[in-house]
Amino acid sequence: MISPYMIFAAILLLTSGAYVIGRKRAFAVAGDRAGLMQMHSRPTYYGLLTAMWCGIPALVIFSAWSVFESGIITQLVIAGMPDSIRDLPPDRLNLIVNDIKNLVSGNIVSAEMNQTLRAAADHYRQLQAISSAALTVVVLALIMIATTMIMRAISPSLRARNQVETIIKWILIACSTIAIFTTIGILLSVLFEAIRFFEKISLTEFLFGLKWSPQMAIREDQVGSSGAFGAIPVFAGTLMISAIAMVVAVPIGLMSAIYLSEYANRRFRAIAKPLMEILAGIPTVVYGFFAALTVAPMIRDTGLGLGLDVSSESALAAGLVMGIMIIPFVSSLSDDVINAVPQAMRDGAYGLGATQSETVKQVVLPAALPGIVGGVLLAVSRAIGETMIVVMAAGLAANLTANPLKTVTTVTVQIVTLLVGDQEFDSPKTLAAFALGLVLFIATLILNVIALHVVRKYREQYE
Amino acid sequence: MTVDVKTTAGVSGIGQTGRILYDRESRETVGEPFVEGARMTCRGVNVYYGDKHAIKNVALDIGRNEVVAMIGPSGCGKSTFLRCLNRMNDTIDTCRVEGEITLDGMDIYGKEVDVVPLRAQVGMVFQKPNPFPKSIYDNVAYGPRIHGLAQNKVELDEIVETSLRKAGLWEEVKDLMTHPGTGLSGGQQQRLCIARTIAVSPEVILMDEPCSALDPIATSIIEDLIDELKQQFSIAIVTHSMQQASRVSQRTAYFHLGDLIEVGDTAQIFTTPRHQLTQDYITGRFG
Numbered sequence: 213m214i215s216p217y218m219i220f221a222a223i224l225l226l227t228s229g230a231y232v233i234g235r236k237r238a239f240a241v242a243g244d245r246a247g248l249m250q251m252h253s254r255p256t257y258y259g260l261l262t263a264m265w266c267g268i269p270a271l272v273i274f275s276a277w278s279v280f281e282s283g284i285i286t287q288l289v290i291a292g293m294p295d296s297i298r299d300l301p302p303d304r305l306n307l308i309v310n311d312i313k314n315l316v317s318g319n320i321v322s323a324e325m326n327q328t329l330r331a332a333a334d335h336y337r338q339l340q341a342i343s344s345a346a347l348t349v350v351v352l353a354l355i356m357i358a359t360t361m362i363m364r365a366i367s368p369s370l371r372a373r374n375q376v377e378t379i380i381k382w383i384l385i386a387c388s389t390i391a392i393f394t395t396i397g398i399l400l401s402v403l404f405e406a407i408r409f410f411e412k413i414s415l416t417e418f419l420f421g422l423k424w425s426p427q428m429a430i431r432e433d434q435v436g437s438s439g440a441f442g443a444i445p446v447f448a449g450t451l452m453i454s455a456i457a458m459v460v461a462v463p464i465g466l467m468s469a470i471y472l473s474e475y476a477n478r479r480f481r482a483i484a485k486p487l488m489e490i491l492a493g494i495p496t497v498v499y500g501f502f503a504a505l506t507v508a509p510m511i512r513d514t515g516l517g518l519g520l521d522v523s524s525e526s527a528l529a530a531g532l533v534m535g536i537m538i539i540p541f542v543s544s545l546s547d548d549v550i551n552a553v554p555q556a557m558r559d560g561a562y563g564l565g566a567t568q569s570e571t572v573k574q575v576v577l578p579a580a581l582p583g584i585v586g587g588v589l590l591a592v593s594r595a596i597g598e599t600m601i602v603v604m605a606a607g608l609a610a611n612l613t614a615n616p617l618k619t620v621t622t623v624t625v626q627i628v629t630l631l632v633g634d635q636e637f638d639s640p641k642t643l644a645a646f647a648l649g650l651v652l653f654i655a656t657l658i659l660n661v662i663a664l665h666v667v668r669k670y671r672e673q674y675e
Numbered sequence: 676m677t678v679d680v681k682t683t684a685g686v687s688g689i690g691q692t693g694r695i696l697y698d699r700e701s702r703e704t705v706g707e708p709f710v711e712g713a714r715m716t717c718r719g720v721n722v723y724y725g726d727k728h729a730i731k732n733v734a735l736d737i738g739r740n741e742v743v744a745m746i747g748p749s750g751c752g753k754s755t756f757l758r759c760l761n762r763m764n765d766t767i768d769t770c771r772v773e774g775e776i777t778l779d780g781m782d783i784y785g786k787e788v789d790v791v792p793l794r795a796q797v798g799m800v801f802q803k804p805n806p807f808p809k810s811i812y813d814n815v816a817y818g819p820r821i822h823g824l825a826q827n828k829v830e831l832d833e834i835v836e837t838s839l840r841k842a843g844l845w846e847e848v849k850d851l852m853t854h855p856g857t858g859l860s861g862g863q864q865q866r867l868c869i870a871r872t873i874a875v876s877p878e879v880i881l882m883d884e885p886c887s888a889l890d891p892i893a894t895s896i897i898e899d900l901i902d903e904l905k906q907q908f909s910i911a912i913v914t915h916s917m918q919q920a921s922r923v924s925q926r927t928a929y930f931h932l933g934d935l936i937e938v939g940d941t942a943q944i945f946t947t948p949r950h951q952l953t954q955d956y957i958t959g960r961f962g
């Protein structure tokens with residue numbers, strides 16, 4: 213049997229072959245040097261164009277085929293099965309289809325084997341073989357036809373370069389739209405669930421309510437769990453922890469960037485920068501350990517020593533560690549913008565007799581400020597979206613408090629706790645996670661847009 | 676510190692005009708690099724960028740109330756030499772300066788010397804205009820502010836206005852004081868940088884091609900300014916225009932691939948050069 217991988221490999225192989233013969237053909241058409249000058253494009257472009265004609269339609273058919281193949285085969289197999297099975301309700305039918313597929317790929321089957329199942333599996337296999345063979349024929353024919361057509365068309369007047377460039381441009385456009393569509397897709401999927409939530413809980417209650425306690429009574433007679441969906445305490449917790457993180461990260465990150473880019477000698481820089489980057493590469497879950505096992509107890513002990521009432525999971529611990537996590541982020545972004553300030557700017561200040569600190573404070577930093585602000589805003593959205601550290605170190609109780617020594621909770625932590633485990637997917641409790649996610653998404657999106665706008669403005673400044 | 680000074684040189688032939696010329700291979704400095712009561716003196720100056728030897732054993736004086744022009748083909752080290760005079764080369768990691776350079780008898784590369792007051796005294800106009808991304812006013816006011824040259828806003832305004840007037844920019848920008856200096860045209864930026872430099876009243880002014888982007892009118896304003904500044908101060912100017920060198924300078928130094936080839940009275944250099952390389956350059960056979 214011909215596997216899809218073989219077909220794919222064959223397409224690639226033929227495509228590279230097409231490049232070679234297309235290029236050869238261009239040389240042949242041209243004849244000599246003088247002929248080459250007459251050609252609209254250089255031979256490489258004729259080769260590329262041939263390769264594209266050969267490869268792109270084949271790949272498109274191949275991918276479309278792969279996407280639809282299994283669905284169509286399944287339909288055909290079902291159609292060929294006895295009526296008694298075909299008339300089963302859809303979910304039972306699904307189970308059987310799964311069994312057939314498992315049988316085909318040699319996995320364990322849940323139901324007991326019977327003759328019908330076996331026959332169906334054989335049918336499936338047979339159809340698959342036919343499909344692969346057909347795909348091979350179609351692809352090969354397509355390649356032959358397309359390549360012949362384009363080879364015929366190669367002539368001095370064929371505008372191969374323009375065509376190749378247009379095709380490449382479209383490929384680039386397609387790639388860049390993937391990111392956009394993904395964003396839209398995520399937004400929509402969250403939006404629909406959130407709308408279902410807001411059908412049950414009013415928007416105002418969610419946005420302005422002061423009490424967050426999403427446990428709902430499962431049975432009518434259960435007590436205590438009424439369900440309150442006021443998101444203010446959750447957002448307040450997020451804000452407090454992010455604020456603590458920024459208070460730690462911005463000054464330290466910025467100053468280390470200033471030191472590294474303006475004062476440090478090259479040897480120190482060569483050692484310190486990679487070390488900073490290691491700090492950025494530590495998985496957040498490890499920071500989580502650090503916060504929960506080291507920093508939180510330390511803060512509690514210190515607090516108790518001072519006679520303060522400190523909970524074992526405090527906003528301060530999570531915020532501090534999150535700040536440490538963000539330091540390299542802030543410092544490497546600021547380092548980049550500070551380095552982007554032209555040396556001529558510093559020379560101008562030095563040439564007037566400014567000291568190094570005057571130059572940094574009055575010329576370099578103001579010039580780099582928009583970029584730094586952009587970097588800080590990106591860091592803020594990073595802090596708001598951070599989950600692991602707060603899950604491990606900040607706690608679950610949604611207290612509305614301004615005391616950083618108390619337990620608070622954040623949006624991301626709540627989303628995790630609401631969705632982890634077995635949940636009903638239509639209770640307000642679960643849907644609340646999507647509403648939280650939506651608000652979080654919008655908030656970070658706005659921050660990112662502002663940040664990017666600021667950064668872009670900065671780019672234009674030295675033109 | 677004693678530095679041996681190159682004086683003798685191989686006499687190799689008779690020039691076209693019948694004068695004695697030093698041949699092209701000779702790298703000894705021809706002419707008189709020294710003056711009485713010099714403001715700045717340079718002895719045995721060598722500059723390296725890493726391994727590259729950019730300035731080779733140069734000796735030169737800059738006298739009081741005089742303008743010294745530095746000419747030579749592109750890449751010969753004029754900017755490099757100029758940047759030694761106020762230690763701007765300190766900001767380049769790979770750059771190493773050897774030799775002795777004095778300002779009013781004080782070795783500016785000495786251990787106890789602070790570069791900050793030195794650069795206030797020896798001001799510089801850079802080859803590429805480099806206004807700060809601040810307003811036009813703040814650009815000019817920057818130097819006076821850091822050195823506390825103005826008691827109050829009125830004095831500062833006055834310094835800014837006079838500086839801009841002298842640089843021939845006042846009329847164009849007097850209504851744009853709050854606009855960013857980076858938004859000006861290339862030639863306007865060049866004049867803004869000149870205004871910025873003279874606003875701190877440096878006693879020695881180093882100008883690296885200050886008129887490279889200027890039209891003839893603006894150029895003549897700057898040349899008038901140089902004439903006026905010369906009454907009190909000393910000026911070293913790098914220029915690619917030999918007409919400009921002969922208009923503004925008293926002495927001219929010709930550099931070639933890091934060597935100071937010939938130095939002397941401007942009139943003499945341009946009429947009767949004594950080194951074949953100088954002759955080639957000013958008659959347009961080189962560079």
Ligand SMILES: Nc1ncnc2c1ncn2[C@@H]1O[C@H](COP(=O)(O)OP(=O)(O)OP(=O)(O)O)[C@@H](O)[C@H]1O
Pocket residue numbers: 724727729748749750751752753754755756767769802
């Ligand atoms: N920052 C630097 N690093 C390394 N080499 C440099 C540096 N600056 C200048 N050089 C080298 O030193 C030599 C002299 O350069 P310099 O800028 O002094 O020339 P110049 O005479 O001012 O030329 P131009 O008339 O084009 O301005 C050149 O060969 C140049 O390559």
Ligand SMILES: [Mg+2]
Pocket residue numbers: 753754755802883
């Ligand atoms: Mg130069």
